[in-house]
Amino acid sequence: MVALIVILFPPLLIAFLLVMERVEEPLRRPTGPREVAEFLSTASPGEVDTLATSGIRRAMTRWRRRRADRVQRSAEPPVV
Numbered sequence: 820m821v822a823l824i825v826i827l828f829p830p831l832l833i834a835f836l837l838v839m840e841r842v843e844e845p846l847r848r849p850t851g852p853r854e855v856a857e858f859l860s861t862a863s864p865g866e867v868d869t870l871a872t873s874g875i876r877r878a879m880t881r882w883r884r885r886r887a888d889r890v891q892r893s894a895e896p897p898v899v
Contacts, residue, residue, distance in 0.1 A: 850879050858882050 862870070862882060870878035873895070 848875070850875060854879070 858866075858879060862878070863885070866878050866882050866885070869881050
């Protein structure tokens with residue numbers, strides 16, 4: 820049993836680290852001045868509240884998600 824744990828632990832640890840690297844990558848990406856200016860001109864009141872209470876990172880995430888949903892909806896073909 821111990822041998823199985825010794826054999827499986829390193830690959831599982833490496834897999835976990837690779838997954839965490841993918842999770843952290845968007846968090847490391849800095850927000851550019853152009854993106855902040857666009858955010859301030861197009862943000863909804865809820866996103867501005869998020870900016871005031873939770874900071875720029877969470878507000879930008881919420882704004883990017885809204886923009887991606889809007890682009891995705893506009894790319895869908897119309898239902899006839």
